[in-house]
Amino acid sequence: xxxxIVSIFPEYFAPLDLSLIGRARxxxxxxxxxxxxxxxxxxxxxTVDDTxxxxxxxxxxxxxxxxxxxxxxxxxxLSPDGHTLPRLLVPSPAGVPFTQAMAHELAAESHLLFACxxxxxxxxxxxxxxxxxxxxxxxxxxxYVLFGGEVAVLVILxxxxxxxxGVLGNAGSLDEExxxxxxxxxxxxxxxxxxxxxxxxxxxxxxxxxxxxRWRRDEALARTAARRPDMMAALPPDSLDxxxxxxxxxxxxxxxxxxxxx
Ligand code: JAH
Numbered sequence: 038x039x040x041x042i043v044s045i046f047p048e049y050f051a052p053l054d055l056s057l058i059g060r061a062r063x064x065x066x067x068x069x070x071x072x073x074x075x076x077x078x079x080x081x082x083x084t085v086d087d088t089x090x091x092x093x094x095x096x097x098x099x100x101x102x103x104x105x106x107x108x109x110x111x112x113x114x115l116s117p118d119g120h121t122l123p124r125l126l127v128p129s130p131a132g133v134p135f136t137q138a139m140a141h142e143l144a145a146e147s148h149l150l151f152a153c154x155x156x157x158x159x160x161x162x163x164x165x166x167x168x169x170x171x172x173x174x175x176x177x178x179x180x181y182v183l184f185g186g187e188v189a190v191l192v193i194l195x196x197x198x199x200x201x202x203g204v205l206g207n208a209g210s211l212d213e214e215x216x217x218x219x220x221x222x223x224x225x226x227x228x229x230x231x232x233x234x235x236x237x238x239x240x241x242x243x244x245x246x247x248x249x250x251r252w253r254r255d256e257a258l259a260r261t262a263a264r265r266p267d268m269m270a271a272l273p274p275d276s277l278d279x280x281x282x283x284x285x286x287x288x289x290x291x292x293x294x295x296x297x298x299x
Contacts, residue, residue: 044072057198097159
């Protein structure tokens with residue numbers, strides 16, 4: 038996968054040299070380039086921002102450097118290597134929610150282009166113009182405001198890179214993890230069996246794989262009920278059996294009336 042990032046703070050992306058992302062870059066799984074937006078300015082001050090039309094606090098990113106950056110990184114003429122146009126991703130608190138499902142979608146793309154805004158954001162015409170020829174997605178990591186899109190890009194890239202073929206040693210573990218099956222994961226433990234007076238649950242040391250699977254499901258249900266009402270509401274009605282309902286009842290969770298467990 039090819040990835041281009043445009044930012045006024047290219048230094049933010051130094052961590053992408055490290056660990057599993059760094060290795061994916063070294064072995065060619067991830068072809069990543071970081072670009073300084075100011076390289077597409079022409080004035081002595083390398084200006085990228087100006088005051089907002091309509092008034093209000095803060096500054097807005099001017100369209101001209103962004104226009105040149107997108108022209109350079111997503112040229113209209115198909116490149117000789119036959120590359121298709123990139124998908125443009127713009128982190129913004131006003132974007133659509135980033136999810137594990139979107140991470141899978143992005144991992145199937147051949148070229149991603151990230152535009153990192155700062156200040157109050159990028160002049161809307163940049164995104165409107167880009168959308169006349171590229172697929173543009175404004176994406177949010179959650180309902181909070183950062184100084185800019187850089188940290189959001191680090192998060193998105195980490196979620197996507199680990200889904201690329203060959204990046205994780207055990208690809209089979211991908212579909213067992215949190216958010217893959219609509220419940221939070223059960224807690225995990227390792228040795229020693231007793232630590233500072235806290236014991237690993239007996240069932241996990243029993244070797245009884247049926248009991249262990251049932252215990253993990255009960256814990257996943259109890260946790261999800263306690264922490265994530267949004268995930269409980271999104272569970273397909275037929276996804277809970279009688280034992281699930283009993284586990285939720287023990288955890289003090291009231292199922293909405295009318296839900297019949299199979
Ligand atoms: C803030 C440009 N959902 C996380 C998130 C993503 C981007 C931004 N803030 C929060 C942001 C200022 C300028 C982007």
